[in-house]
Amino acid sequence: MKKPVYLDYAATTPVDPLVAEEMVRYLTLDGVFGNPASRSHAYGWQAEAAVESARKHVAGLIHADPREIVWTSGATESDNLAIKGAVAGKPGAHVITSMIEHKAVLDTCKWLESQGVEVTWLKPQPDGRITPDQVEEALRSETVLVSLMMVNNELGCITDIGAIGGLLRERGVLFHVDAAQAAGKMPVDVTATPVDLLSLSSHKVYGPKGVGALYVRRSPDVKIEAQIHGGGHERGMRSGTLPTHQIVGMGSAFARAQELLDDDMARLEALRTRFLDGLSSLDGVSFNGSAEARVPGIINLSFAGVDAESLMLGLRELAVSSGSACASATIEPSFVLRGIGLGDEEAHRALRFSLGRFTSDEEVDFATSQIIEVVGRLRSVR
């Protein structure tokens, strides 16, 4: 069977072949398989050196100090560690987040609510962004943490993290940013942006699944409480034997992302234009999320008179998504689209097309011709 054209890069990316090639050298007897925490022999030292080199690469992409990087199992764990770790031991704490965060943030904040923490859920602007004014208005003297995503995974819109970080720094409120969809897609610079905690995932950036990182600012020093105990790895913030091959993969993927950032962004911008131009003959197409403040690879569109479920069924030769991968097990309309004010029916008409490093012009052309054909067919049978 011919595989469908992959247009779901926001759900996950394939591992870059160069990254995969490097990873296999960290598994077997003839490779670097030692425990990076083994201090008494060369097997351990070599593994530790590989982990520290990867730490530099991950730090490099976001302009952090390597000592500010804590390895985790992915952005879900990073979000949990940042949010629970920042609130732990602070009775009466108030947290601010938004209604359109990733489930890893939403569900963590809901759990905190069940534990008596007060949470304010900001409603985004119709373009999917949270404004600094909204955050400022929600601040209370008890606010200890604000958690917002940099780039929304369904809409691709970019929230002005710099401006929000600036006002939170003045008030002494911790700022956690989920940057899983920003890293490798746009410049992320923690020296220029006052964030305290920032979540990263490897598999959104052409690295392997099952590894991620949390940036924890050192100056001013940010204190969070560990959520996984045992052994005191990662400066006590996250225990557990480090998965050397996964970490090497993430490091290699992030080094490559830094090297290719300008190229990747320019290519994706061109592919996006090609995609939207390709659909220009189709009317009743509307764009969800900010048209200006957005990353190029994520395109969320609604097709008037056509529901996304039927469209997806018709687009069998394209791998696309009607929401986030985690939410697509249900036929509930996306909470993100409802969060930006779309009604149930409108939300049911939206599809997300996400393009990436390996998307070709031919694939984009094939996709647009398929979409035009299937939308036309579905509209004609109504």
Ligand SMILES: *Cc1c(COP(=O)(O)O)cnc(C)c1O
């Ligand atoms: C994918 C994603 C996550 C979860 O990352 P994992 O590494 O899969 O746990 C969290 N936040 C956002 C915005 C994401 O896109």
